[in-house]
Amino acid sequence: MTLDSVVTAILFFSRFIASDAKFPTIGKQAYNIRKFLSTDEPIWTVYTTGPTRRTCEVDLIRDLTKVSVYFTRIFFDGTTRSSKKELGTFNSRRVKHMDIYVPGGIYTASEDILYMSENRACAVIMVTTKLQSKLHTFDLRVRNSSVKHGPGHDCVEKYREHEQREQVIYKRKCQHILDKPAKSLVHNPIL
Template sequence: MRKPLFVAMFVIFFTNVTRPMRFLPNFRRRTYSIVNFLNTSERIWTVQTSRPGNTTCQYDHVRRINPRFVLFNRTLMQGRTRYSARLRGEFFEDHKNEEYVTALDFRPMFRAKLIFAGENNVCGVMKLGSMTGAPTTYYELQVRNSSLEIILYRRCWHHFCNVARHSRGVYNPHCQHLIRLGI
């Protein structure tokens, strides 16, 4: 009785040892396409940011996009003052999720990396690095205008909370009213 049990255990042990053992699932990082994320005629709102400051109602509006670059307007409020700038983002062929953003006169502004995108690109989490002054890194949760209901960008919200230790709100429904007024 002991001998067959010992043989069975011996066979099971050695046949299992020769198979590759995996204790953790094999995860591959997904690379999201920043071109696909930005390729919309809708406003893309910054809903949350980890960057300190008093910026509110910030959105990007794409004017022209192709596989090499994007031209867009960035509009935001600081206090009661509205600012708008025309910016140019250059895409990288070997880094599909990144863009290098400059002013139209090619002054460097920041580098953006899309680290997460929701289904159908309704929302995304950006990692941004300033290229002016002291180097800083911060995160933004960006959402397309048609998807501003929290239920539509819940997965992006969770991903943003995992990477941003502290954050503050940038968007609120009053921002839509300010745009209609042209402020």
């Protein structure tokens, strides 16, 4: 190898090293949906891209493990207060993803966490339902301790990167949904 070849090779590789310093090629690590759900607090859906008749939708985490979560989703459908017991399953290779089933094994939807604030107070979730075809909606969800002040600016900004319109389904009066028993939509609850 000649001196010119060595100098050319050094210059060539040094450009890549310098460009890597400015523009790192390391991809972003995926947000972990299980970490967002790891709380004793109710988790409220504040915005959704809907459309939906639901209001005051809240998830109550009942049992969380490395592979699954049992939770109760309570909401008003029009004026009727309802609840659904659901099972979410996690995949260790796709930490942002959760498949949702009703007890008995019927698949209903999947959820992918697209953003989570540093303190885990809020998150942007893509919900995929498979009825006749795939339907994607986006939710902005907030832990109960943060809902009083509303979602953080960072969460709203990330939500709007995916969708500009929103249907507000949380209002202060929604806190009362936690006070009364709900009409269960599951006939054989396992919790």
